Amino acid sequence: MNKPIIILGNGGHASVLAEILILQQRDILGYTAPSEEANSYGVNYLGTDKIIREYCPKEVELILGLGTVRVSTVRHSIFEKMKRQGYTFVTCIHPKAIISHTATLAEGTQIMAGAIIQPHVQIGENTIINTGVIIEHDCLIGAHVHIAPGTTLSGGVIIGNESHIGPGSSIIQGVEIGKKTLIGAGSVVISNIGTSKKAYGVPAKEV
The missing domain is CATH 2.160.10.10 (Hexapeptide repeat proteins)
Structure with a gap:
């Protein structure tokens, strides 16, 4: 069974992922970001990444909405941090x-x-x-x-x-x-x- 999804981030890359998830008719719980921002797909703002801890890893899935324009360890770090907490990525x-x-x-x-x-x-x-x-x-x-x-x-x-x-x-x-x-x-x-x-x-x- 498909689980509800939380999008980490709300920039351009996150919007591309949101559109794919909508095309797939997936349930998007909302997005996380340092502060609330406009979202052209009507995705709800949940809070900062700390809010993810309020959701049981067995009940949600994550998707990393942070893109890169150069070599960066940020995506790797976030991915590994959430994996250690028991979450899975779509x-x-x-x-x-x-x-x-x-x-x-x-x-x-x-x-x-x-x-x-x-x-x-x-x-x-x-x-x-x-x-x-x-x-x-x-x-x-x-x-x-x-x-x-x-x-x-x-x-x-x-x-x-x-x-x-x-x-x-x-x-x-x-x-x-x-x-x-x-x-x-x-x-x-x-x-x-x-x-x-x-x-x-x-x-x-x-x-």
Whole structure:
């Protein structure tokens, strides 16, 4: 049975998730934020994240509405904190995404409209696959990753935990991106990039 959902956050990314949940006819209890803000979907303000403790972990699910524009540990920290308290996170998939039945999606994965996930792809927990992303066969995507809109990953690409792949990037087959690495918007990655690096350009080079 589907449980009521609490959205953590109320920014732009949270609004995209709210629309997906509404399309899926899920019950949204409300959102949490430091203070009450306008919400175009009429979602109720519950309070700060501390209010979540008033809901039994067995009776609700959470969805993390915080997006990222660079490498960040914030999503990872919030996810792990709530998991330690016994809460679970919704795996949220837009109905217009195309996902192979052989793909593996971990808890809290968020897949937006127009994304295509091909056979034998593995996606780690709390990872965002944003609008129009194409992930070809046999890619391995780590946990707490954000693959921004319009990105294309060819077959067999590996993305390390907490990395951020900027919008419109292309990564050729077999390339490995290390953990906590930022790939700049519009980059074309044709060789491996290490851990905790920044890389930009066509072709992408570490900076």
